[in-house]
Amino acid sequence: MRKVEALVDRDFAIGETDRRLFGAFVEHLGRCVYGGIYEPGHPTADARGFRGDVLALVKELAPTIMRYPGGNFVSGYNWEDGVGPVEQRPRRLDLAWMSTETNQFGTNEFMDWCRAAGIEPMMAVNLGTRGPDAARNLLEYCNHHGGTAWSDLRRAHGWEQPHDVKFWCLGNEMDGPWQMERKTAEEYGRVAAETAKLMKWLDPSIELSACGSSSRTMATFGAWEDKVLEHTFDHVDYISLHTYLNNYAQDTGAFLASPDMMDWFIEEVVAIADSVAARRRSRKRIMLSFDEWNVWYRTRRRAADRVKPGWPVAPHILEEVYTMEDALAFGGACISLLNHADRVKSACLAQLVNAIAPIMTENGGPAWRQTIFFPFADFSNLGRGRVLQARLDSPTYAATYYDPRGSDDHRFPLPETPYCKLSVVHDAAGGHLTIFALNRHLSEPMPFETVARGFKGLVLESAHQLSHDDPQAVNTREAPDRVAPVRLGGVEIAGERVGATLPPASWNVIRLRAAS
Known part of the structure; x- marks a missing residue:
């Protein structure tokens, strides 16, 4: 990708x-x-x-x-x-x-x-x-x-x-x-x-x-x-x-x-x-x-x-x-x-x-x-x-979503779905910038970069991701931690740029310390 x-x-x-x-x-x-x-x-x-x-x-x-x-x-x-x-x-x-x-x-x-x-x-x-x-x-x-x-x-x-x-x-x-x-x-x-x-x-x-x-x-x-x-x-x-x-x-x-x-x-x-x-x-x-x-x-x-x-x-x-x-x-x-x-x-x-x-x-x-x-x-x-406005440049894919209601079937074409779904939140009081990123590609890792304009001295505080080799994996009484967050490695910061590679089919959270 x-x-x-x-x-x-x-x-x-x-x-x-x-x-x-x-x-x-x-x-x-x-x-x-x-x-x-x-x-x-x-x-x-x-x-x-x-x-x-x-x-x-x-x-x-x-x-x-x-x-x-x-x-x-x-x-x-x-x-x-x-x-x-x-x-x-x-x-x-x-x-x-x-x-x-x-x-x-x-x-x-x-x-x-x-x-x-x-x-x-x-x-x-x-x-x-x-x-x-x-x-x-x-x-x-x-x-x-x-x-x-x-x-x-x-x-x-x-x-x-x-x-x-x-x-x-x-x-x-x-x-x-x-x-x-x-x-x-x-x-x-x-x-x-x-x-x-x-x-x-x-x-x-x-x-x-x-x-x-x-x-x-x-x-x-x-x-x-x-x-x-x-x-x-x-x-x-x-x-x-x-x-x-x-x-x-x-x-x-x-x-x-x-x-x-x-x-x-x-x-x-x-x-x-x-x-x-x-x-x-x-x-x-x-x-x-x-x-x-x-x-x-x-x-x-x-x-x-x-x-x-x-x-x-x-x-x-x-x-x-x-x-x-x-x-x-x-x-x-x-x-x-x-x-x-x-x-x-x-x-x-x-x-x-x-x-x-x-x-x-x-x-x-x-x-x-x-x-x-x-x-x-x-x-x-x-x-x-504060949720920041994000301009996102991501490859897309086409899908058709099926949502039945009673006897009616509703099919909704989704012709240009970005593989990445993103939100970025700035907590000024706490001094944090948090990136929430979903990689919707089922088989490919996602090289990912965010430019956080106006934020100086960014420092990585934590980064984790949720994914699993088996998309049908569940947590049970016997195996309550089969699916759990793990560290997201390889996060790089250069000035206002934050880069990472997001695993296929993954939920990712990057938490940054941001200068006030």
Whole structure:
């Protein structure tokens, strides 16, 4: 492969990464909560039932905000079921995942878990089977100091201080036929606007996200965002996006190209949001919350992978086992999010533990890192700062990505996919310049050079890469470190030039000390 060259300049940035860009997601789905973050009686569990081994891995992963309690689950959830004395909480049938919800873990437990993990909570309200009144009551329960029915109920339950939740989602995927009480854009826009009004009247300090399209392949995509924002523009701060990358076609090249479609999706939603602003002659800009994203396909299509008979508690469902190949596509998605830091101000990896997750556990046993754990940990721990504009000169390849949705097959030509996908982040406060580079060529090493104009005295601090001879390699209970980062050797620095050779099919991170 000919040399890939990139040029960045200290004075030209896309935008500053918001700390909420590095979020994740806990839903009452499978073993994400029960047997995941919460397992009383586990050898590492504390007095509250929080698994200590999982908490340690979460702190290493370093998510900054956590979405809860769903997801599809929230569209049928009565939040009152999950508060108060645990022994009095009702068991309910959950129609989202056809399982039994014990409600042993609820809002207050989630807030305590977030505090233990050092993570900001993000709450979703039910706009499926419920509406504005339940939403404003939950907000009062969480955020009001006291002296009212709902705030005093929280205090009676043992949480004297308000939870002070600042970020709230107005429902989940309300465009989807799989959703409880799916709505048209008109119906959802109206109820979301009215819910937002009540919630902001109660607590003007909160930020609200309206539901965007469940995917770019939805038949209503575009028209949905336009109509929803016509209703909610004056009341919300964000609109959401959801994407799950897949390799149904068993075409690795197309799979690794698929994160580029996240770039398209983001840019299209930005254009729609700004067109709504333009029609209103408004200088307000709606930001984007990419509050569900991941690689997911093996456990997605077959009902047997999503539903177990008999309404079980915490069934083993959606437990995707991630490969080296998946980690590469996942890393490309991280780069896409970084490169839109000007408008994507919040994002949530779906999900955190066991169900399509970077962390896997065994009930009563160990926890371990899946392959996708490592790009996310790099993204979150090292991706804070100003994302610089990069001019990239890379050879390209052609691919066709396949993304099925229901009975429709969507095939997207990707005629000029750069073999290199790149993001460069400058952390001025910490004095670092970090290069994230994905080599999408499956068989050839990539000679790579970045010119970092305006940066003097660059010094290599660390460099590592994630790759494997077997693209289907996975981490398991028996072999938890089969796929893990190793040192990237041969990094050379000459003035403003940083050079390296990136292995075939690899995720690479070069961390430089930069003079202020």
